[in-house]
Structure formats: C-alpha cells, structure tokens
Amino acid sequence: MIEIKDIYKTFGENEVLKGISAKFEPGKNHLIIGGSGSGKTTLLKCIVGLHEPTKGQVLFSGENFTEMSFEQRVPIRTAIGMLFQNSALFDSMTVEENIIFPLNLFTDQSRSEKLDRANFCLERVNLKGKNHLYPSELSGGMKKRVGIARAISMEPKYLFVDEPNSGLDPQTSILIDELINEITQEYKITTVVVTHDMNSVMGIGDHIIFLNQGQKWWEGSNKDIAHSDIKELNDFVFASKFMQAAKAKL
Known part of the structure; x- marks a missing residue:
C-alpha cells in the first residue's frame, strides 16, 4: 500500500x-x-x-x-515500474533490449534468465516474437505495450x-x-x-x-x-x- x-x-x-x-x-x-x-x-x-x-x-x-x-x-x-506518456523507449535498442535494460541495471541475473523474463513479459502483453523490432517499427499501441512489458520486467x-x-x-x-x-x-x-x-x-x-x-x-x-x-x-x-x-x- x-x-x-x-x-x-x-x-x-x-x-x-x-x-x-x-x-x-x-x-x-x-x-x-x-x-x-x-x-x-x-x-x-x-x-x-x-x-x-x-x-x-x-x-x-x-x-x-x-x-x-x-x-x-x-x-x-x-x-517501482513506470510507464511514461511517450513510452520512453530507447530508439537505438530493440524491443528485447529495452525490456532487459532495467534487469541489467538492478539485477545479477544471467543472460538466459533475462531473456526468459523478457519473453515472458512480451507474451504477457501479446507481443510474442517481436523481440528484435526497433521502436520505429512499432505502432503507438505496440510502443505502449512494450513500455508496460518493461515496467513489469522487475516484477514491481x-x-x-x-x-x-x-x-x-x-x-x-x-x-x-x-x-x-x-x-x-x-x-x-x-x-x-x-x-x-x-x-x-x-x-x-x-x-x-x-x-x-x-x-x-x-x-x-x-x-x-x-x-x-x-x-x-x-x-x-x-x-x-x-x-x-x-x-x-x-
């Protein structure tokens, strides 16, 4: 609370x-x-x-x-997980890399554990298989869903x-x-x-x-x-x- x-x-x-x-x-x-x-x-x-x-x-x-x-x-x-108004995705990173970014900063998980978590989050927001797309290749709604996937990657x-x-x-x-x-x-x-x-x-x-x-x-x-x-x-x-x-x- x-x-x-x-x-x-x-x-x-x-x-x-x-x-x-x-x-x-x-x-x-x-x-x-x-x-x-x-x-x-x-x-x-x-x-x-x-x-x-x-x-x-x-x-x-x-x-x-x-x-x-x-x-x-x-x-x-x-x-804390955050979804900003403009999604705040890193343009130079793929969808997968964007989701893994907070895991790299705040956890000592292995590469395979991070990938598993990214895949789980993508599937949860109905974007399974979109790992290697860049933000420029996404619609506005897809960007929001990637933002949500990143926000929940740390299990907030x-x-x-x-x-x-x-x-x-x-x-x-x-x-x-x-x-x-x-x-x-x-x-x-x-x-x-x-x-x-x-x-x-x-x-x-x-x-x-x-x-x-x-x-x-x-x-x-x-x-x-x-x-x-x-x-x-x-x-x-x-x-x-x-x-x-x-x-x-x-």
Missing part, C-alpha cells in the same frame, strides 16, 4: 499542491484526474521521488520514503502510469486499459494512473481522485462519480457529448 499525507509542493511562489492525502491499495487501479494545471502530474512525481514534496510524507508499505537517503530508497525504487509491487492513452485511437486505448487492469489484478500491484481519458475513468477506475487548483476536491469509485454534486467535477467528467449520454443512462 502507498499512503500520502498532507503533500504540499511549491515551485518558487507557485504552490502547486496544497495538502493532499490519500491511500492507494494493492490490486486496484487508482486514477488521478483533473484539468491542466491541477497538479496531477506533480503529485505523481512527488510520490515516486522525481520531485521532493515541500511538506508532507509518502509512505510505501509503511516506510517513510520522503525521509530516506538516496541509498535507502533503492529497494523501493526497484519495486507498484506501477505508475502517466497518460497511457495519449495519442491512441479509442479501440487501442481500451486494449491498453484492459491490459493495465489485468496486470494490476493478476499480480496485486498498487497501480496509480494519471489520465484525462474519461473512458479509462469509467472503465477501470476502482479509486479516483479529482484534483482542482492543487487540492483534492473529490474521491470515490467510477460507480460513485456519476452521482457527484460537485460542479467542477461534473464539468470535467461529462464535458463530451458521449459522456453526457453515458451519464443519462446511469
């Missing part, structure tokens, strides 16, 4: 996060939503240590991550995903959501997703946090969100005609 307590983050005179607290449980998809500038990506970066909170605590399984030294954080960081306890459906068509977005959901439940991973995709919210949002102006304005599940009486949340979630139609059916 991950717990964040009273997180503040200030850049100069700009207070981006203002006292956010939440709990993220294993085996669930935790979605952070909000408009541009609401602080959702900053919050994600504070949780994983890419930003240091100005105030507050981040706890991984009860351990205070914010008070640890760089060396003390290593065991937790090796238990925690998975952080930034805008997984950015740039993807609706059908491919659904497939990526389903894959994230399957992996989360199958391996009981604590998954935190930053997204603006309302199909993802309605599809896999076990636990949703809505940020507005750097504060947590609402928290609940995808079953609860349609019944919210918070105008800002409703305006954000049901902005499209499709989502308005979806709400009318509930």
Whole structure:
C-alpha cells in the first residue's frame, strides 16, 4: 500500500499542491484526474521521488520514503515500474533490449534468465516474437505495450502510469486499459494512473481522485462519480457529448 499525507509542493511562489492525502491499495487501479494545471502530474512525481514534496510524507508499505537517503530508497525504487506518456523507449535498442535494460541495471541475473523474463513479459502483453523490432517499427499501441512489458520486467509491487492513452485511437486505448487492469489484478500491484481519458475513468477506475487548483476536491469509485454534486467535477467528467449520454443512462 502507498499512503500520502498532507503533500504540499511549491515551485518558487507557485504552490502547486496544497495538502493532499490519500491511500492507494494493492490490486486496484487508482486514477488521478483533473484539468491542466491541477497538479496531477506533480503529485505523481512527488510520490515516486522525481520531485521532493515541500511538506508532507509518502509512505510505501509503511516506510517513510520522503525521509530516506538516496541509498535507502533503492529497494523501493526497484519495486517501482513506470510507464511514461511517450513510452520512453530507447530508439537505438530493440524491443528485447529495452525490456532487459532495467534487469541489467538492478539485477545479477544471467543472460538466459533475462531473456526468459523478457519473453515472458512480451507474451504477457501479446507481443510474442517481436523481440528484435526497433521502436520505429512499432505502432503507438505496440510502443505502449512494450513500455508496460518493461515496467513489469522487475516484477514491481507498484506501477505508475502517466497518460497511457495519449495519442491512441479509442479501440487501442481500451486494449491498453484492459491490459493495465489485468496486470494490476493478476499480480496485486498498487497501480496509480494519471489520465484525462474519461473512458479509462469509467472503465477501470476502482479509486479516483479529482484534483482542482492543487487540492483534492473529490474521491470515490467510477460507480460513485456519476452521482457527484460537485460542479467542477461534473464539468470535467461529462464535458463530451458521449459522456453526457453515458451519464443519462446511469
């Protein structure tokens, strides 16, 4: 489990996060939503240590991550998988080499063990046999799946995903959501997703946090969100005609 307590983050005179607290449980998809500038990506970066909170605590399984030294954080960081918005694959490496990259950094596994793990991860994301392709030879959806394969190569306890459906068509977005959901439940991973995709919210949002102006304005599940009486949340979630139609059916 991950717990964040009273997180503040200030850049100069700009207070981006203002006292956010939440709990993220294993085996669930935790979605952070909000408009541009609401602080959702900053919050994600504070949780994983890419930003240091100005105030507050981040706890991984009860351990205070914010008070640890760089060396003390290593065991937790090796238990973290990340999927970045643009997949962040190395263009000069093959699919196989991209997946093996964290294994080379953080494990003493043999070459054959690394290859076995890479093949397992590729098969898990339905890319069996694509080992020797380069990122330039992949579609956007395939790149996302390779990114997921690399993120789970270290068998993480925690998975952080930034805008997984950015740039993807609706059908491919659904497939990526389903894959994230399957992996989360199958391996009981604590998954935190930053997204603006309302199909993802309605599809896999076990636990949703809505940020507005750097504060947590609402928290609940995808079953609860349609019944919210918070105008800002409703305006954000049901902005499209499709989502308005979806709400009318509930």
